[in-house]
Amino acid sequence: MVTTDPDDGAPESDLAIARATDTRPIEAVAGDLGLTSDDIDLRGAGVAKLTLDAVRSATADGADGTTVLVTGMTPTPKGEGKTVTTVGLGQALAASGESTTVALREPSLGPVFGIKGGAAGGGYSQVLPMEAINLHFTGDIHALTAAHDLISAVLDNHLHQGNDLDVDVRRVDWPRALDINDRALRETVVGLGGPTRGVPRQDEFVITAASELMAVLGLATDLADLKTRIGRIVLAEDADGEPVTPADLGVAGAVTALLRDAFRPNLVQTVEGVPALVHGGPFANIAHGTNTLVADRVGASLSEYLVTEAGFGADLGAEKFAHIVAREGIVPDVAVVVATVRGTKRHGLEMWPADFDALAEPDAEAVRAGVDNVRRHVEIVESFGVPAVVAINVFPDDTEAELAVLEEALADRGIDVARSTAYGEGSEGAIELAERVRDLAGTGEFAPLYDVDEPVREKISTVARDVYGADGVEYVDGASDDVDRLEAWGYGDLPVCLSKTPYSFSDDASLTGVPEGWTLTVREVTPSAGAGFLVVKTADVMTMPGLPAEPAAERIDVDADGDVTGLF
Incomplete structure (x- = not known):
């Protein structure tokens, strides 16, 4: 009690x-x-x-x-x-x-x-x-932060050192990571300050839990599988529109080394x-x-x-x-x-x-x-x-x-x-x-709702219709082109991971209960090829949270004996 x-x-x-x-x-x-x-x-x-x-x-x-x-x-x-x-x-x-x-x-x-x-x-x-x-x-999350940012550093160094992979700096999708809420870092510019500072480009930070590396760690079966998954993460596109990965940069082994202990439960x-x-x-x-x-x-x-x-x-x-x-x-x-x-x-x-x-x-x-x-x-x-x-x-x-x-x-x-x-x-x-x-326990018989080899749009429709209760799916802002590109890259047989508000069955948080007569709007589809799924975004996804007006940090303290207070 x-x-x-x-x-x-x-x-x-x-x-x-x-x-x-x-x-x-x-x-x-x-x-x-x-x-x-x-x-x-x-x-x-x-x-x-x-x-x-x-x-x-x-x-x-x-x-x-x-x-x-x-x-x-x-x-x-x-x-x-x-x-x-x-x-x-x-x-x-x-x-x-x-x-x-x-x-x-x-x-x-x-x-x-x-x-x-x-x-x-x-x-x-x-x-x-x-x-x-x-x-x-x-220290697992700290190790993930370091591993994530090692990839970022190597990628930007590759651009600075001549860009042999012909990476299109306008199509770099790998952000930097930090395990603290900081809205000021959602959109940034890196490489400013002259030729010794690197190649200028737009960048962003995500909170470490939102890094694809976290999902990769979560689904890896052993260290060899972890290294393989890291190697196939899509970081950017080259001038021909093809994926650039950590394996291309030769850094998958080093990233795995940083995550060796974090892999252990x-x-x-x-x-x-x-x-x-x-x-x-x-x-x-x-x-x-x-x-x-x-x-x-x-x-x-x-x-x-x-x-x-x-x-x-x-x-x-x-x-x-x-x-x-x-x-x-x-x-x-x-x-x-x-x-x-x-x-x-x-x-x-x-x-x-x-x-x-x-x-x-x-x-x-x-x-x-x-x-x-x-x-x-x-x-x-x-x-x-x-x-x-x-x-x-x-x-x-x-x-x-x-x-x-x-x-x-x-x-x-x-x-x-x-x-x-x-x-x-x-x-x-x-x-x-x-x-x-x-x-x-054990009185049912598990079965997924779709097969992974179904077309991507069919898998999305199945989740939208059979799970969310949507009447249909609408693709906007180039999302349909995203699906075509990902299938052309060979990722069409991956399961889909739909991203939407958690506060409604629909993609609109204000629709409570069990909404009817609505259409799911897909705005972007991106690869989490290392983790092994496609992320289907129905709205702007908040991957770097901000602090509230009264953050929990304001009530957390430590006394002279090292005892922490304010954690709930």
């Missing part, structure tokens, strides 16, 4: 709970997975990296455990608690006697200091050590001592939005249950998991769709932007009116042949009337549902959810 501070009666903060927890030795956590001290490299208190030999051994025979995919409804900007639910469910399965591993993405520093604060779950369903995970952790634990692999962190919009494939494979191989999370709602995260990740061998056996009273109420009130003060007001009828959004996300999951249960993530200010209406409305639609109070009660608050998951 949520305990209170004896001085003021306020609920304990996530950080206070984390610090009060007596964690297990990380060697003991590794032992739960059948790993010995020789299989891990210690990286500070409570943190370890798996060795390459341990990864190879764990993944050699494939993944045999049950894979539970946690996804959600169309969220509010604050999210509906997928990570808390993921961790709480993992703890509940473990408390029920099942060998379980939780798998999550690594937090990016940009959101930590921007809007979100920390990103390691919360309350009694979080991963530890919370401070380390939310800040520098094991990070092992930590939950508040209740359940093994957790926290690794990778690709955007859930322009990339596939899950932790790494190698972490999932390790977790599913070494435990009976793997509980892994996909970003945003089922229309984005679960769809990408089904069409991109599952093709690499991690197939979901059951899914959890996280819903909240708050999120459902927003759709019932047809509210955009979200007014959180208004959403805090009790309104059971608004909940009833918005429940079809949750239903549609369940239908998306089930369209892949994956059985689903809705987890109602309970917030302290939810009224019993609102919760009962949400449960009743879902049950009336034939949807399995369970409440989760995992934030305040840990495993105890997710036992009912764990029972539903165990009952449903």
Whole structure:
């Protein structure tokens, strides 16, 4: 249960709970997975990296455990608690006697200091050590930043040293990367200052999580595959309109060397001592939005249950998991769709932007009116042949009337549902959810909605029609020419990764509920050839977030003893 501070009666903060927890030795956590001290490299208190030999051994025979995919409804900007639910469910399965591993993405520093604060779950369903995970952790994202910018530096040096590859400086698509939100760097010019400063050209920065290298790391199966994927990233076009890659620049090996340790999954634990692999962190919009494939494979191989999370709602995260990740061998056996009273109420009130003060007001009828959004996300999951249960993530200010209406409305639609109070009660608050998951696991038969060898436009239409509910697709601003060029380059057999707002099934955030009678507008299609998919952009994609008016950084501090405060 949520305990209170004896001085003021306020609920304990996530950080206070984390610090009060007596964690297990990380060697003991590794032992739960059948790993010995020789299989891990210690990286500070409570943190370890798996060795390459341990990864190879764990993944050699494939993944045999049950894979539970946690996804959600169309969220509010604050999210509906997928990570808390993921961790709480993992703890509940473990408390029920099942060998379980939780798998999550690594937090990016940009959101930590921007809007979100920390990103390691919360309350009694979080991963530890919370401070380390939310800040520098094991340096994986820093290594990705350096690797990304090495490619940038080598590319610009190639231009300066004579440009033997005849790169068209007007068609350089590889940006620079930084793991901090900084809107001033969205558009830049480099190479100014005379002939010794390089070749002047337009450039930009993306946050490291948005780098294609992050998606490459997330889908690589081993170091050789990582190097191959890095080598085929499209950086620019030459004068003949052909792709220029890191392999062309001779730098794929050096970039792989920088990512050698980052490739190895990070092992930590939950508040209740359940093994957790926290690794990778690709955007859930322009990339596939899950932790790494190698972490999932390790977790599913070494435990009976793997509980892994996909970003945003089922229309984005679960769809990408089904069409991109599952093709690499991690197939979901059951899914959890996280819903909240708050999120459902927003759709019932047809509210955009979200007014959180208004959403805090009790309104059971608004909940009833918005429940079809949750239903549609369940239908998306089930369209892949994956059985689903809705987890109602309970917030302290939810009224019993609102919760009962949400449960009743879902049950009336034939949807399995369970409440989760995992934030305040840990495993105890997710036992009912764990029972539903165990009952449903393996009762379906997974199948994607399209074959990769279908034409690109057909794959896009399938997602738009069958997942989003669009009436059709319109190509504008040269997007149709993009498709023709990518098919001519030989990328037509890649899956598609559609990028759109997470706040609506449509490409318009203001359309709440389950919009009908609309057309998906495709504005650009670009290759993520290293990762192995095509990015289909329906709007300007924000790859370098800015800081809000009151960034989380303003409440984060450190005292004379080195203790950090303000992380949530």
